[in-house]
Structure formats: structure tokens, C-alpha cells
Amino acid sequence: MSMQASGAKRRVYMDYAAACPVDERVLASMMPFFSEKFGNPSSLHQAGREPKKAIEEARARVAALINAKRKEEVILTSGGTESNNMGIKGVAMRMMGEGKHLVTSAIEHISVLNIMKSLEKSGFEVTYVKPTGDGFVDLEEFEKALRKDTVLATIMYANNEIGTLQPIDEIGRLLEEKDIFFHVDAVAAAGKVPIDVQRSKIDLLSVSSNDMCGPKGAGALFVRDGTRIEAVSQGGGQERGLRSGSENVPAIVGLGAAAELAKAEMEEEGARLRALRDKLIDGILRSIEESFLNGHRTKRLPNNANFRFRYVEGESMLLNLDMMGISVSSSSPCTSKSLLPSHVLLACEIPTEEAQSAVQFTLGRSNSEDEIDHVLEVFPGIVKKLRAMSPFSPKNIEEMRSTAGHRDEEHHHDSE
Numbered sequence: 043m044s045m046q047a048s049g050a051k052r053r054v055y056m057d058y059a060a061a062c063p064v065d066e067r068v069l070a071s072m073m074p075f076f077s078e079k080f081g082n083p084s085s086l087h088q089a090g091r092e093p094k095k096a097i098e099e100a101r102a103r104v105a106a107l108i109n110a111k112r113k114e115e116v117i118l119t120s121g122g123t124e125s126n127n128m129g130i131k132g133v134a135m136r137m138m139g140e141g142k143h144l145v146t147s148a149i150e151h152i153s154v155l156n157i158m159k160s161l162e163k164s165g166f167e168v169t170y171v172k173p174t175g176d177g178f179v180d181l182e183e184f185e186k187a188l189r190k191d192t193v194l195a196t197i198m199y200a201n202n203e204i205g206t207l208q209p210i211d212e213i214g215r216l217l218e219e220k221d222i223f224f225h226v227d228a229v230a231a232a233g234k235v236p237i238d239v240q241r242s243k244i245d246l247l248s249v250s251s252n253d254m255c256g257p258k259g260a261g262a263l264f265v266r267d268g269t270r271i272e273a274v275s276q277g278g279g280q281e282r283g284l285r286s287g288s289e290n291v292p293a294i295v296g297l298g299a300a301a302e303l304a305k306a307e308m309e310e311e312g313a314r315l316r317a318l319r320d321k322l323i324d325g326i327l328r329s330i331e332e333s334f335l336n337g338h339r340t341k342r343l344p345n346n347a348n349f350r351f352r353y354v355e356g357e358s359m360l361l362n363l364d365m366m367g368i369s370v371s372s373s374s375p376c377t378s379k380s381l382l383p384s385h386v387l388l389a390c391e392i393p394t395e396e397a398q399s400a401v402q403f404t405l406g407r408s409n410s411e412d413e414i415d416h417v418l419e420v421f422p423g424i425v426k427k428l429r430a431m432s433p434f435s436p437k438n439i440e441e442m443r444s445t446a447g448h449r450d451e452e453h454h455h456d457s458e
């Protein structure tokens with residue numbers, strides 16, 4: 043909806059988990075690689091040399107962000123979804139002869155859950171560990187799920203909807219003891235919280251450029267030296283044979299620049315976002331009755347705040363906020379087409395009608411305190427208005443009941 047059509051005077055964008063504007067410094071680093079330094083990095087001649095050097099620099103920047111030992115452990119991909127496919131299917135296929143059991147959680151990103159479904163069709167058995175009410179993988183439950191024939195476990199670093207940060211170090215230690223490969227979907231966490239694949243004993247880790255204010259359609263998979271993995275697609279053998287095809291050089295350069303900026307600014311920007319997030323959380327819980335925070339109060343991504351509100355529906359809050367110029371999500375953009383309540387909230391045992399009332403704010407570089415104040419000014423009125431119209435609000439249910447009671451009485455009289 044255009045600014046005019048919506049009638050909103052200002053636009054406030056708080057949906058960074060869906061898309062980030064590409065940082066202008068990132069964009070500037072990419073520009074020369076479209077038409078000027080356009081060569082194919084595989085070419086042996088002069089035109090290929092600079093792009094080749096640039097992708098190796100980008101690889102090193104991603105390696106530095108996650109503390110990989112060698113940059114060669116980073117495989118450049120087209121984003122989080124491809125990295126997840128490459129890592130999970132790659133290890134599962136390679137390890138098939140040794141075991142056909144996989145472990146994951148019920149709150150993974152839809153890309154991981156659909157990979158699991160596809161592996162189940164190919165004869166793998168998958169255990170989906172249930173989370174706690176605030177969205178943590180329960181370590182005891184997780185340990186119980188591991189078996190002699192488990193070849194791989196995949197757990198996300200942070201949940202992209204409710205922001206919960208998982209006990210990755212503890213899980214990594216457990217899996218190392220049991221000699222089980224550990225894949226981590228770190229798409230939501232990379233660039234926002236420090237990641238150390240060595241300390242956390244991670245064998246494979248997915249990141250996406252889009253979630254770090256880089257261009258969409260670029261990402262990486264960390265594959266620890268010695269991890270047994272099979273290529274899931276075949277071609278000319280680029281990226282150690284794991285990701286064949288001509289490299290998207292500008293996007294890869296953008297990914298590298300985004301990773302470097304995120305690393306350099308993580309501490310300062312993280313503290314700024316955490317303060318904005320906390321102001322938003324406190325303000326909403328204080329000013330809107332029957333509102334609840336989804337996920338944990340502090341062990342969450344610095345930029346994520348996700349709420350549910352009784353007696354009002356998520357989509358209508360989203361559309362009303364949009365009319366007021368505020369962009370947010372009511373569920374993960376990757377699953378919002380289904381219009382089903384979030385599988386993450388349902389797995390946390392939030393009742394279906396409450397899961398349908400979720401609104402998610404994800405903050406980023408453009409957001410200021412002034413914008414948080416604006417949301418806090420506008421949002422309570424929207425919820426109040428929608429609740430006044432909601433057939434499920436206690437007041438309206440009461441009214442409906444008493445009207446129905448009168449009708450029953452009338453009906454009773456009529457039939458007498």
C-alpha cells in the first residue's frame with residue numbers, strides 16, 4: 043500500500059526478519075562487480091582474477107564472523123535454505139550406511155522441517171524434540187532423543203519468530219561426546235550475537251546474507267574440516283564440488299561486506315537494539331491488557347519482540363498497523379502464506395486462538411527510540427478498537443449470551 047493510499051504520514055519498518063534494506067556500504071562494495079569486474083572467478087585470465095580474489099575475501103569475512111579455523115571451511119551458497127539443504131541432506135546421505143536416525147526440534151525454520159519430511163520419505167527416522175513453554179530445546183529431552191543410530195542433529199541458534207537463543211554450547215558438547223554430527227541453522231542469529239563454531243563444537247552452520255542487511259540470495263554453509271558430506275547437486279565442481287555453478291560474485295561480495303560490518307558493529311548495535319526492544323516490550327505489556335510476550339524475557343535476540351493478545355487476531359492488527367504506516371509481521375514471512383497459526387507457538391503449547399493473535403517486531407539499523415514511542419502511541423488504540431469489535435472479547439461474549447438468553451425466553455413463550 044502506498045503512503046498516500048494508506049493515509050499514513052510516516053513509515054516505520056519493524057520487520058527486519060522478513061527483509062533488511064541493503065546497507066549502503068554493502069551496496070557500494072557490490073557495485074563494481076556487475077559490469078566492471080564482471081569476470082568469472084574460474085577463468086584463468088585477467089578478468090577472472092579480481093572476482094576470484096573478492097570471493098576469497100568474502101569467504102574469509104564469513105569465516106571470521108563465526109570463528110572458523112580456516113576460510114576453506116566456508117562454502118558460499120544462495121542463502122539459508124540452500125545451506126540447510128546442503129548441510130543436512132549432505133551428511134544424512136553420506137552417513138546412511140551407519141545410521142538412519144536424525145534429531146531436530148519442533149520449532150525449526152520451515153526449510154529445516156521440510157528437509158526432514160523429505161528425508162523421512164527416503165527412509166530416515168526423525169525425532170522432533172518438543173520445546174519448553176518459552177521456546178527452549180529442553181536438554182534432558184534432547185539427550186533422551188539421541189540413539190546409537192543417530193547420525194546428525196540439527197538445532198537452530200536462535201528462533202526467527204520468538205527470538206529464543208538455544209543452549210548451543212551444551213548441545214554441542216553432548217553431541218561431540220556421542221560422536222554425532224551437529225548442524226546449526228544460524229540464519230536468525232548470525233551478525234546479531236557472537237557465534238564461535240569452535241567453542242560450540244559445531245560441524246555445520248548455515249547463514250544468510252538477507253538477515254545481515256546484505257543482498258538476498260546469498261549465504262554460506264560452514265563445513266568443519268573432516269565432516270563427511272555428500273554433494274546434493276552436481277555440476278562443474280565449484281565450491282569444493284558442493285555448490286557447482288558460476289558464482290554470484292556481486293552477492294557474495296555483499297555477503298562478505300555485510301558479515302564484516304555486522305561483526306564490527308555487533309556490540310554497539312546490539313546494545314542499542316536491546317534497549318529499544320526492552321522499551322517496546324515493557325511499553326506494550328504495560329499499556330495493553332491481556333498481552334503476553336512470546337519467548338524468554340532476556341535470552342532472546344537483541345532485535346526481536348513477539349507478543350500475543352487475547353481476543354484479537356494477528357492479521358487484523360498487522361493490517362491496522364500497516365494503515366498507520368507501521369510494518370510488522372504476524373508470523374514468519376516464510377509460512378505466512380498458509381494462514382495457519384505459527385508452528386513455533388503451537389509447539390510451545392500456546393492455545394490455537396492465542397497463537398493466531400501473534401504480532402512480531404524485528405528491529406534493525408533504521409529504527410530509533412522515537413519510532414518505538416510512535417508504536418507505543420498507536421498500537422494500544424488499535425487493539426482496543428479491534429477488541430471492541432471482536433466476537434470473542436469477554437464483554438461481547440457476555441452480551442451475546444444475554445441476547446441469546448432473551449431469545450430463548452421469547453421462543454419458550456411462543457411455544458407455550
Ligand code: PMP
Nearest residue numbers: 121122123151202227229230250
Ligand atoms: N532459517 C531461518 C531461521 C530463517 O529465518 C530463514 C529465513 N529468514 C531461513 C532459514 C531461510 O533463509 P533464506 O531466505 O536465505 O533461504
